[in-house]
Amino acid sequence: MNQNITKIEVNGKEIYLIGTAHVSHTSRQDVKDCIDEVKPDSICIELDEERFEAFNNPKRWENNDIIEVIKDKKTGYMLANLILSAYQRRIAKKMDVQAGQEMIQGIESAKEIGANLVLVDRNIQTTFKRIYRKHSFFQKLKLISSLVMSIFDDEDISSDDIESLKQSDALDVALKEVSKEYPVVSEVLIHERDQVLAYKIKNAPGNKIVAVLGAAHIPGIKEEIYKTYDIKELESIPAKKPSAKIIGWIIPLAIIAMILSLFSINSTLGWEQVINWILWNGSLSALGVLLAWGHPLAIIVAFIAAPITSLNPLLAAGWFAGLAEAFIRKPKVKDFENLLDDVNSIKGFYKNRITHILLVVIFANLFSTLGTMIGGFDVIKNFIQSFL
Known part of the structure; x- marks a missing residue:
């Protein structure tokens, strides 16, 4: 067996874990050779339904309606997905390979051997939302900034660097960082x-299973596959704490109450x-919309909307502002066609x-939040001073 392939036995099943680099030559x-040799009953691949659809429909971005994305509150998700897709695509281009070829091979081999x-x-x-819900506002800002800046990092990556990612010790160091x-x-x-991944792999049908995975997951899966988990909890989106929802309404109501109190003292x-x-x-x-080079109408809409929306969670x-921008500057077909290339530069x-x-x-949202914090502090300060 190839050194990048690990064989383990769980519940009477033979499981072969193939550690891959998603942009490796x-x-x-490795995937083809292992499947040809093992002839498994099931082939597991590190994809969900949405990303599997992406392999079958590479031009999926062209089917997105940006207005629906805004209405469904998925702008952050779409931006993160675009950045990650473009980053992997950029590395693959440097390496002169097509990203995700090992997953495609797993899909093709499954069809070939039945x-x-x-x-x-x-x-x-679900993964993005679990990350988002577990960070504070300022942590989210830092994380978003790091994510955006990562796509403009033009550091050269060699074939040796990519292949070295398959070594567990290198991965351990990377994960620690x-x-x-x-x-x-x-x-x-x-x-x-x-x-x-461990839960779904060991519960795949059949006695012989081949799993095609990013190498970073191999050490963890080898340890976790013998344990039991609440899969429903792991695949759920954490609900906002009741206290957070209450605070989300208490703060705006308190600000309104303080302003009304100031009127009663001095109009x-x-x-x-x-x-x-x-x-x-x-x-x-x-200002946020201006920094995004938004249309003047979008700037005006943000100015009018922010003081009102800040009082409604x-x-x-x-x-x-985004809907106004989309209405004035409707995306064209070429915007969808060039999407993954365009996100590689400012x-x-x-x-x-x-x-x-x-x-x-x-x-607009980030700067509105900042305005709420400063404006709210100003209200509280004047309210306290009025009683001194």
Whole structure:
């Protein structure tokens, strides 16, 4: 057996774990050789339904309706997915290979030998949302910034570098570094998925199973596959804490109550505070859209919407600004066709109307949140001073 293939026995089943690099020249051949030799009953691949569909429909981005993406509150998810897809595609281009060839080989081999094809990864939206829910506001800002900047990192990666990723010791070092910077990301993206993958692999039909996996998961799966897990919990999206929902309403209501109290003391002071609230929220949200090079109408919409949406946890200024941007600058067919190429540069990010709209939504929301924090502090300060 190839050194990148691990054989283990669980519950009377022979399981072969193939550790691959998703942009490696040799990983596809590793998969083909192992399947030809083992002739498994089931072939497991590290994909979920959504990414499996992506392999069958490479031009899936062309079917997206950006307005529906905004309405469904999926702008952050779409942006993260685009960045990750483009990053992997860029490395694959440097390596002169097509990303995900080892997964494609697993799919083709399953058809050739009549084996069960089992998709064993967790839904990617669930993974993203679990990461998002477990970070504070400022941690989210840091994480988003790191994610965006990663696509503009033009560091050369050699074939030897890619192949070395298959060595467990190198992976251990890499994971330790990730854990230091973003321990929650490491927990959700690697360790939780190790558990999900292990559970689904050992429960795949048949007595001989071949699993095609990213090499980073092999050490964890070897350890986790002998344990039992609550798969429903691992594949669920953590609900917001009741306290968070309550606070989400208490803070806006408290701000409104304090402003009304200022009116009862001094109407001039009350109107002054209303104006300050509008200026802080509206101006900063509008500034966010301006930094995203949004259309003047989108800037105006953000300015008007932010002071209102900041007082309603169910609404966000970015949604309205993004819809205005999408209405004025409707994406064209070429925007969808060039999407994955354009996200590899700052210029392309702003040039492509789809990513441009996503930036408008995200920047408007981020700066509106900042405006809420500053404006809220201003209200509290004046409220306290009025009673001193």
